[in-house]
Amino acid sequence: MRSISKKCIGVLTSGGDCPGLNAVIRGVVKSSNQLGYDCVGFLQGYEGLHDPVRYKTLTPKNTTGILNQGGTILGSTNKGRFAATVGVSDRVEIDPELLAGVKTTVEQLGIEGLVCVGGDGSLAIAQQFHEYGIPVVGVPKTIDNDLSSTAFTFGFDSAIECATNALDRLHTTAASHGRIMVLEVMGRHAGWIALHAGIAGGGDVILLPEIPWTWENVCHKVLSRESQGKQFTLVVVAEGAALPDGRGVGKEQSGRQAQLGGIGQIVAEEIERRLQRETRVCVLGHLQRGGAPTTFDRVLATQYGAHAVRLIVEGKLGEMVCYQPPDIMSVPITEAVNQLRQVDPNSSAVQAARALGISFGNSTADSSPFAFRSATDHRSGQGLSRRETVETDAAFALDLVEAATEEALA
Ligand SMILES: Nc1ncnc2c1ncn2[C@@H]1O[C@H](COP(=O)(O)OP(=O)(O)OP(=O)(O)O)[C@@H](O)[C@H]1O
Ligand SMILES: O=P(O)(O)OC[C@H]1O[C@](O)(CO)[C@@H](O)[C@@H]1O
Ligand SMILES: [Mg+2]
Numbered sequence: 333m334r335s336i337s338k339k340c341i342g343v344l345t346s347g348g349d350c351p352g353l354n355a356v357i358r359g360v361v362k363s364s365n366q367l368g369y370d371c372v373g374f375l376q377g378y379e380g381l382h383d384p385v386r387y388k389t390l391t392p393k394n395t396t397g398i399l400n401q402g403g404t405i406l407g408s409t410n411k412g413r414f415a416a417t418v419g420v421s422d423r424v425e426i427d428p429e430l431l432a433g434v435k436t437t438v439e440q441l442g443i444e445g446l447v448c449v450g451g452d453g454s455l456a457i458a459q460q461f462h463e464y465g466i467p468v469v470g471v472p473k474t475i476d477n478d479l480s481s482t483a484f485t486f487g488f489d490s491a492i493e494c495a496t497n498a499l500d501r502l503h504t505t506a507a508s509h510g511r512i513m514v515l516e517v518m519g520r521h522a523g524w525i526a527l528h529a530g531i532a533g534g535g536d537v538i539l540l541p542e543i544p545w546t547w548e549n550v551c552h553k554v555l556s557r558e559s560q561g562k563q564f565t566l567v568v569v570a571e572g573a574a575l576p577d578g579r580g581v582g583k584e585q586s587g588r589q590a591q592l593g594g595i596g597q598i599v600a601e602e603i604e605r606r607l608q609r610e611t612r613v614c615v616l617g618h619l620q621r622g623g624a625p626t627t628f629d630r631v632l633a634t635q636y637g638a639h640a641v642r643l644i645v646e647g648k649l650g651e652m653v654c655y656q657p658p659d660i661m662s663v664p665i666t667e668a669v670n671q672l673r674q675v676d677p678n679s680s681a682v683q684a685a686r687a688l689g690i691s692f693g694n695s696t697a698d699s700s701p702f703a704f705r706s707a708t709d710h711r712s713g714q715g716l717s718r719r720e721t722v723e724t725d726a727a728f729a730l731d732l733v734e735a736a737t738e739e740a741l742a
Pocket of ligand 1: 377379475
């Protein structure tokens with residue numbers, strides 16, 4: 333254990349990794365060092381906080397050169413003993429003995445505040461720490477960009493850069509062969525990656541968790557492109573989008589959230605079956621989470637790290653830093669995790685996409701692309717409460733898709 337003669341700040345990275353985690357760590361270390369704090373980083377997310385305690389002392393010297401490195405030098409996990417929300421159920425209480433153990437670790441190390449870098453699930457754990465009296469602040473991370481109260485989580489920009497690059501590449505090969513290409517991207521509850529990459533990469537059909545779609549409309553788009561002399565079509569589908577019959581595609585995992593994936597294959601096979609057109613699928617998977625952060629994510633992550641330290645110094649425990657352009661602000665962690673931020677089907681971005689003729693697989697809206705509504709008309713419906721999301725998860729778990737894969741194709 334370190335000597336506690338000097339004040340100290342702790343940091344950990346939790347949940348699915350993403351580009352920019354190291355930039356946050358560096359931001360925390362450098363800015364806390366300037367203020368005279370020591371810094372420790374716990375290993376493997378929350379797991380390193382107790383039994384056994386695993387951490388390393390972080391200094392400006394040993395964190396040098398990590399700004400542009402993907403992954404996290406502290407390690408991360410999206411499973412373990414601290415589940416605060418799991419798959420189909422709502423809030424899960426963390427074992428009080430674990431919480432007591434964590435509190436002891438934090439006190440023994442003289443930690444004034446613990447910076448918890450995570451997505452919705454990991455910040456739900458931080459919220460329970462806060463309620464127990466463990467001094468935490470949150471930093472919003474996830475490629476899915478589905479946390480409310482912040483315009484962007486870091487990692488998202490890097491993920492859409494990767495997905496856009498993939499679409500650029502698929503575009504040329506699709507055009508050369510006159511094929512339909514389906515790109516499956518990540519996005520558990522929210523279709524931000526599919527939407528942004530789809531627009532940036534010239535997608536023709538974008539299928540999201542937020543917008544129900546039909547096979548007929550997807551196929552209609554392919555045929556209407558052909559009638560314009562375009563022999564190829566790019567389809568982008570979020571892994572969390574449901575099939576037209578409402579079922580999700582993935583596999584159940586015990587004690588943790590379902591592993592999504594596979595909808596791209598189903599979409600490709602069904603288009604091919606219905607239209608007799610050569611259709612191929614590309615699953616981008618973890619390429620979206622790896623590699624160096626974009627410039628935007630480096631700047632955002634660095635700001636998040638520095639402002640998380642500021643929150644601790646100002647005694648704003650239980651708060652999460654957030655980006656409300658042009659400022660980095662803070663909100664109670666509970667506010668950010670109780671409401672997921674989903675794509676609003678009437679948002680400006682979706683409207684613009686429709687205006688260009690991009691299909692979201694639902695004909696009503698597709699047929700009137702210029703029926704724009706003012707920005708204020710549609711804000712009330714935005715977001716999905718934690719409970720509604722859990723119900724969606726429950727539906728996923730009930731119909732999981734070994735069976736669906738075959739049935740959807742029948
Ligand atoms: N130590 C742990 N013990 C148990 N579960 C954990 C632990 N750390 C993280 N998790 C779980 O991992 C999952 C993913 O974490 P989080 O939501 O923070 O990341 P994410 O990037 O948003 O990923 P996802 O989209 O998969 O939720 C959450 O369900 C969270 O509760
Ligand atoms: O790598 P894992 O554990 O399969 O997690 C995948 C999930 O994590 C995320 O990438 C978010 O971090 C989701 O988009 C995806 O559903
Ligand atoms: Mg999450």
